Amino acid sequence: MRKPDATPGKNTNTSNNNNNNKMRKGLWSPEEDDKLMNYMMNNGQGCWSDVARNAGLQRCGKSCRLRWINYLRPDLKRGAFSPQEEELIIHLHSLLGNRWSQIAARLPGRTDNEIKNFWNSTIKKRIKNMSSSTTTTTSPNTSDSSSEKDNCGLVGVGGFMSPMFMDVVVPSLTLTNSSTSSTSSMALNGGHMTDPLQIHIDHHHHHHQGLMNVYGSANGYFSGAGQNEMSAALDFGGNRMIGSYGSGQGGMFGGGGGIGGGMEKEIQQVPPLESISMEENNGPNNNIVISSNLNNKYPFVNSKNIKGESNHHNNNNHHHHNNNLGGGGGGGVNNTNNLANFWQGEDQLKVGEWDLEELMKDVSSFPFLDFQVE
DNA sequence: AAACCGTCCAACCGCACAATG
DNA sequence: TCATTGTGCGGTTGGACGGTT
Numbered sequence: 001m002r003k004p005d006a007t008p009g010k011n012t013n014t015s016n017n018n019n020n021n022k023m024r025k026g027l028w029s030p031e032e033d034d035k036l037m038n039y040m041m042n043n044g045q046g047c048w049s050d051v052a053r054n055a056g057l058q059r060c061g062k063s064c065r066l067r068w069i070n071y072l073r074p075d076l077k078r079g080a081f082s083p084q085e086e087e088l089i090i091h092l093h094s095l096l097g098n099r100w101s102q103i104a105a106r107l108p109g110r111t112d113n114e115i116k117n118f119w120n121s122t123i124k125k126r127i128k129n130m131s132s133s134t135t136t137t138t139s140p141n142t143s144d145s146s147s148e149k150d151n152c153g154l155v156g157v158g159g160f161m162s163p164m165f166m167d168v169v170v171p172s173l174t175l176t177n178s179s180t181s182s183t184s185s186m187a188l189n190g191g192h193m194t195d196p197l198q199i200h201i202d203h204h205h206h207h208h209q210g211l212m213n214v215y216g217s218a219n220g221y222f223s224g225a226g227q228n229e230m231s232a233a234l235d236f237g238g239n240r241m242i243g244s245y246g247s248g249q250g251g252m253f254g255g256g257g258g259i260g261g262g263m264e265k266e267i268q269q270v271p272p273l274e275s276i277s278m279e280e281n282n283g284p285n286n287n288i289v290i291s292s293n294l295n296n297k298y299p300f301v302n303s304k305n306i307k308g309e310s311n312h313h314n315n316n317n318h319h320h321h322n323n324n325l326g327g328g329g330g331g332g333v334n335n336t337n338n339l340a341n342f343w344q345g346e347d348q349l350k351v352g353e354w355d356l357e358e359l360m361k362d363v364s365s366f367p368f369l370d371f372q373v374e
Numbered sequence: 375a376a377a378c379c380g381t382c383c384a385a386c387c388g389c390a391c392a393a394t395g
Numbered sequence: 396t397c398a399t400t401g402t403g404c405g406g407t408t409g410g411a412c413g414g415t416t
Contacts (some may be wrong), residue, residue, distance in 0.1 A: 063385080121382055
């Protein structure tokens with residue numbers, strides 16, 4: 001079904017004339033596209049049944065809606081998925097599971113159908129290959145997330161999360177269980193996690209406000225959806241942020257064998273549902289600009305852009321970049337204003353409990369970011 | 375060149391949910 | 396309440412396409 005058949009009448013397919021309601025099915029002809037497009041441009045979106053009728057289309061409203069959303073909509077982004085989009089899809093899927101519409105809502109110009117197809121064809125296959133090449137153990141949870149009841153995404157090898165380590169470089173952040181130590185560790189109750197998550201608090205980078213790196217080491221995917229999996233998430237007084245960075249061998253976003261190689265231009269925050277845009281060039285050092293128009297709902301992603309510099313060296317040594325938010329190697333997100341203000345506004349942010357399920361159950365409340373890859 | 379086969383993706387289907395009468 | 400209608404979502408299908416034999 002790649003191309004619509006331009007021959008009038010020929011593309012009426014299969015059951016087109018079998019049923020007596022005269023509703024066409026199957027591929028859309030260019031004439032039908034024109035009718036729908038013209039109608040939508042002139043009248044805007046309304047009741048789809050009316051659209052179908054008033055546009056002179058022998059299609060059900062549902063079909064018209066689908067055609068418009070998936071193909072005719074002017075703001076659709078054509079072409080292959082960029083590496084950034086791919087990474088974002090992978091991560092969003094790890095958080096959201098097969099909620100394609102929610103994933104699509106965070107990928108401007110992309111449709112849920114498109115993402116779903118992309119996932120089912122490209123990414124799933126790649127994960128499958130990767131999984132088979134990096135481990136000899138198998139798990140029912142490994143790759144075929146679409147068939148899983150709990151929408152499990154990409155959990156670690158063997159269906160378990162391998163030891164993970166998080167570097168959380170957050171000045172003035174104290175963790176209630178170990179506020180004085182430079183290295184804190186705590187366990188998260190991830191159902192598939194085999195080892196406690198260790199969180200290292202770096203108190204030595206006070207001029208890098210708001211930086212949080214979360215990365216995984218060893219084999220395993222630092223991702224997951226559903227209650228049994230985890231991503232990293234911080235809940236700061238209602239403003240949640242998440243971030244992850246894979247550096248381990250075979251990690252989901254890892255440096256060796258991980259999807260995307262090094263996940264170097266990584267934005268792990270779930271972007272906003274509102275006003276997302278993503279533009280890109282194809283250069284190896286794409287910048288990522290994050291902005292938001294949420295009117296101070298999330299002060300660290302305010303209307304000022306957060307600009308990430310794709311610099312491999314601003315990852316873990318933060319001597320030159322302020323406010324590197326969620327940046328993996330090269331994927332840092334800088335915000336010299338709002339993020340800093342956010343962090344500076346709270347002298348002692350406290351993270352009382354790290355309840356994975358609580359964090360994951362409300363993915364939609366994560367800070368909304370606006371992605372642009374320059 | 376023809377047959378075969380795997381992949382891709384547009385479109386359909388069934389279901390759930392909300393709104394309305 | 397209950398039925399109807401409209402909408403949206405996720406899963407699935409089936410045919411075009413391209414590569415391989």
